[in-house]
Amino acid sequence: MSNQELQETLLQRAREFDLQALAEIYDLFSPVLYRYAVRLLNDAEVAEECVTETFSRFLRALKSNNGPRKYLSAYLYRVAHNWITDYYRSNHSATTSLEELEDETIPDHQEPGPLQTVMEKLAGERVRAAILSLTPDQRQVIVLKYYEGMTNEEIAAAVDKQVGAVKALQQRALAALRRALQVKGDSTGVMDELQIVETG
Amino acid sequence: MNYKLLKQVEHEPLQRTIQRASSDLDDQSLNRQLEVLRKTPPRDAAAAMRGRNAFLAEAAAIRDELEYKRRRGFIAWLSRSIKQRINLGRNKNKPNASPGPLPAPARLVYAPLIPVVVTALVSAAVIATAQSSLPHQPLYSIKLWSEDVQLLLTTNPTHRLDLLIAFANRRTAELEALRQRQELPSSQFMQRFRDQVDEALRLVMGQANPDAGDDGANVAVLKQLRATAAAPVLVVAPTRGTPNATATPAPTAVSVAAPGGTPTALPLNSQSPSHGTAVLAPYRAEMQTSDAAVEWPTPLPTPTRSVPVIGGPIDAQPTAAPAEKTQGAVPMADSPSGTGISPTPAVVDTVHIAPVPPLVPTPVIVPPTPTPVVIQPTATPVIVPPTATPVVIQPTATPVLVPPTPTPVVIQPTATPVLVPPTPTPVVIQPTATPVIVPPTPTPMIFQPTPTPVVVPPTPTPMVPTLPPLLPTAMNPKPPVAPLEPILPPVLPVDTPAAPVPPVVPTILVPAPILSMGTPEAMPTPDGSAQLTVSPTPDGSAQVAVSPTPGVTSGHDQQRGLPGDQ
Numbered sequence: 001m002s003n004q005e006l007q008e009t010l011l012q013r014a015r016e017f018d019l020q021a022l023a024e025i026y027d028l029f030s031p032v033l034y035r036y037a038v039r040l041l042n043d044a045e046v047a048e049e050c051v052t053e054t055f056s057r058f059l060r061a062l063k064s065n066n067g068p069r070k071y072l073s074a075y076l077y078r079v080a081h082n083w084i085t086d087y088y089r090s091n092h093s094a095t096t097s098l099e100e101l102e103d104e105t106i107p108d109h110q111e112p113g114p115l116q117t118v119m120e121k122l123a124g125e126r127v128r129a130a131i132l133s134l135t136p137d138q139r140q141v142i143v144l145k146y147y148e149g150m151t152n153e154e155i156a157a158a159v160d161k162q163v164g165a166v167k168a169l170q171q172r173a174l175a176a177l178r179r180a181l182q183v184k185g186d187s188t189g190v191m192d193e194l195q196i197v198e199t200g
Numbered sequence: 201m202n203y204k205l206l207k208q209v210e211h212e213p214l215q216r217t218i219q220r221a222s223s224d225l226d227d228q229s230l231n232r233q234l235e236v237l238r239k240t241p242p243r244d245a246a247a248a249m250r251g252r253n254a255f256l257a258e259a260a261a262i263r264d265e266l267e268y269k270r271r272r273g274f275i276a277w278l279s280r281s282i283k284q285r286i287n288l289g290r291n292k293n294k295p296n297a298s299p300g301p302l303p304a305p306a307r308l309v310y311a312p313l314i315p316v317v318v319t320a321l322v323s324a325a326v327i328a329t330a331q332s333s334l335p336h337q338p339l340y341s342i343k344l345w346s347e348d349v350q351l352l353l354t355t356n357p358t359h360r361l362d363l364l365i366a367f368a369n370r371r372t373a374e375l376e377a378l379r380q381r382q383e384l385p386s387s388q389f390m391q392r393f394r395d396q397v398d399e400a401l402r403l404v405m406g407q408a409n410p411d412a413g414d415d416g417a418n419v420a421v422l423k424q425l426r427a428t429a430a431a432p433v434l435v436v437a438p439t440r441g442t443p444n445a446t447a448t449p450a451p452t453a454v455s456v457a458a459p460g461g462t463p464t465a466l467p468l469n470s471q472s473p474s475h476g477t478a479v480l481a482p483y484r485a486e487m488q489t490s491d492a493a494v495e496w497p498t499p500l501p502t503p504t505r506s507v508p509v510i511g512g513p514i515d516a517q518p519t520a521a522p523a524e525k526t527q528g529a530v531p532m533a534d535s536p537s538g539t540g541i542s543p544t545p546a547v548v549d550t551v552h553i554a555p556v557p558p559l560v561p562t563p564v565i566v567p568p569t570p571t572p573v574v575i576q577p578t579a580t581p582v583i584v585p586p587t588a589t590p591v592v593i594q595p596t597a598t599p600v601l602v603p604p605t606p607t608p609v610v611i612q613p614t615a616t617p618v619l620v621p622p623t624p625t626p627v628v629i630q631p632t633a634t635p636v637i638v639p640p641t642p643t644p645m646i647f648q649p650t651p652t653p654v655v656v657p658p659t660p661t662p663m664v665p666t667l668p669p670l671l672p673t674a675m676n677p678k679p680p681v682a683p684l685e686p687i688l689p690p691v692l693p694v695d696t697p698a699a700p701v702p703p704v705v706p707t708i709l710v711p712a713p714i715l716s717m718g719t720p721e722a723m724p725t726p727d728g729s730a731q732l733t734v735s736p737t738p739d740g741s742a743q744v745a746v747s748p749t750p751g752v753t754s755g756h757d758q759q760r761g762l763p764g765d766q
Contacts, residue, residue: 022255030252038243044244052251
């Protein structure tokens with residue numbers, strides 16, 4: 001049974017509120033959604049809240065006889081993405097722009113700990129901000145391609161698009177990320193800066 | 201400097217190589233940057249377990265809630281079905297839109313009721329719609345059936361009476377609607393109307409309380425309705441091209457549809473004839489013939505019976521003023537539409553038409569002579585059956601105008617034969633001055649002393665022609681009237697001794713100019729054989745005595761050779 005067939009079978013049972021099927025769905029997709037959320041939110045608790053809310057919305061959709069008809073994973077990713085978008089929209093201070101990250105200085109009270117940890121955090125924030133600046137479809141394709149390791153065919157099935165459309169989305173997303181991550185014309189990026197700092 | 205030089209040279213292969221190398225560097229750099237987010241902090245197992253439990257608990261709650269809604273029964277299932285149908289209409293691509301099966305117990309209880317409920321709803325809708333139907337319409341039988349069911353289920357006399365009165369009022373309204381639609385009610389309709397009113401009357405009489413004013417009022421109303429139910433439907437239909445000697449407008453016909461009979465026609469004189477047809481219900485008030493003719497141009501079925509009526513506008517007020525109805529007979533005759541009566545404009549203004557039971561046709565014979573009409577006593581008058589109380593046509597307060605010519609005919613159809621109104625005008629009738637000699641009778645010879653009018657005693661004469669005074673004539677009271685010619689009195693034998701008085705004295709009508717009332721006067725006969733002595737009598741007539749003249753012998757006696765000659 002392929003992954004798609006498994007999803008459809010689970011979805012059919014979930015519509016009848018089969019608790020066993022619902023448990024299997026949670027066990028199968030909650031880790032993926034958690035990783036997706038924590039990458040974009042950079043907060044474990046908020047990511048866990050995102051996962052919980054995503055599955056709760058899924059149940060309410062099944063109750064109202066709505067919800068996914070075929071692609072369960074794509075539906076869950078889209079719900080999580082919408083939740084994250086709403087989260088950043090309602091909590092503007094939770095995110096920072098790339099310019100703010102460039103101007104951000106290390107607080108004095110912070111322990112002089114490993115400099116690399118700080119720089120990784122800064123690099124992570126820059127990449128996260130760059131990913132959040134993408135369109136929803138581009139962001140979903142990038143996340144599924146680079147972080148979940150899906151092939152173009154799997155992504156196409158997940159997002160209910162053609163493979164060619166997925167490739168186009170991927171190219172446009174990468175171009176946008178390049179532009180976003182080369183804010184000051186530095187083609188090497190944060191990691192290059194980090195290497196300079198380490199070596200320097 | 202070198203860079204500027206390089207750009208100036210524009211060495212394209214070198215540029216492509218540099219760009220490709222730069223892109224590779226970018227991809228590698230981008231990949232490296234994206235790898236920063238690949239590492240995610242490990243998920244808290246306890247938090248994950250709590251999230252899982254919360255998810256399953258919520259799923260169980262929703263499942264129980266849905267199960268409870270399914271168990272609520274047929275109504276919930278029905279509403280859910282309707283909702284599902286609506287959702288299917290909005291999004292037909294969504295599968296699994298079934299409302300779910302009906303719970304088994306509810307299925308057993310409610311499933312047989314579904315067709316019953318649907319049938320009841322449809323029946324109620326049809327019956328409600330039928331309440332506004334009229335006769336000749338498809339749903340009218342359903343309306344009557346519903347009334348029958350109501351009456352069948354009502355046993356309380358008071359409530360039954362209320363129902364009957366309500367139904368009678370319905371019939372009245374339907375009659376009015378039919379009148380407006382120029383339709384005639386069927387005999388079944390009128391019979392049903394009468395039956396309902398009769399039953400209501402019986403109920404009222406059974407519950408009648410002399411002291412109760414309401415019952416009296418109910419009885420009056422019901423009697424009025426009964427009269428309406430028994431009334432025929434009048435149809436005013438101007439006829440076209442009715443033969444008429446005077447070439448005046450054809451009279452308007454009033455058709456009478458007896459309750460169960462064929463519409464009959466009563467020709468009327470109308471000021472606006474041959475314009476159309478009008479349907480009248482006599483229970484409803486006035487009808488102006490001219491207006492009706494304008495409003496209803498559709499001709500009605502050919503009338504079969506007709507009676508001449510003099511007058512212009514007709515006013516039928518049976519219902520509006522039932523107390524004013526005059527019970528009488530309608531003179532009707534099986535005569536052609538043209539009866540020979542010269543129509544007279546606006547002689548009678550209004551005609552009251554009362555409800556009638558089935559009518560018996562009675563002939564009306566009107567001599568077709570346009571000038572002096574001799575009414576023979578043996579002519580068949582308007583015969584009215586004693587039980588018939590049909591349409592009463594009577595003159596109203598408007599006086600009957602008698603024009604000099606032609607002679608109008610006034611009809612007074614009452615239960616008794618029409619009486620001749622005592623008018624001073626004589627009934628006359630030979631416009632000749634020649635004397636009329638009546639065959640000899642045992643009565644003394646009586647002369648009509650003066651040209652005074654002959655007063656006709658009140659006899660059952662249907663029609664009285666009022667004529668202007670004509671020349672003085674004598675009238676023989678017994679038909680037929682023989683041709684009048686002057687007849688000399690019989691010649692008495694001259695040689696006969698003077699006999700006192702012949703046993704039979706012929707009555708001689710002497711021309712008026714010869715007679716002169718006063719003292720007895722003697723005059724000789726033309727042959728001189730006898731002498732007439734005229735003496736007035738106390739009753740105004742004259743007595744004539746014949747006495748032979750002495751010494752004169754009649755030729756007749758001479759031829760016979762009487763013994764006296766020899």
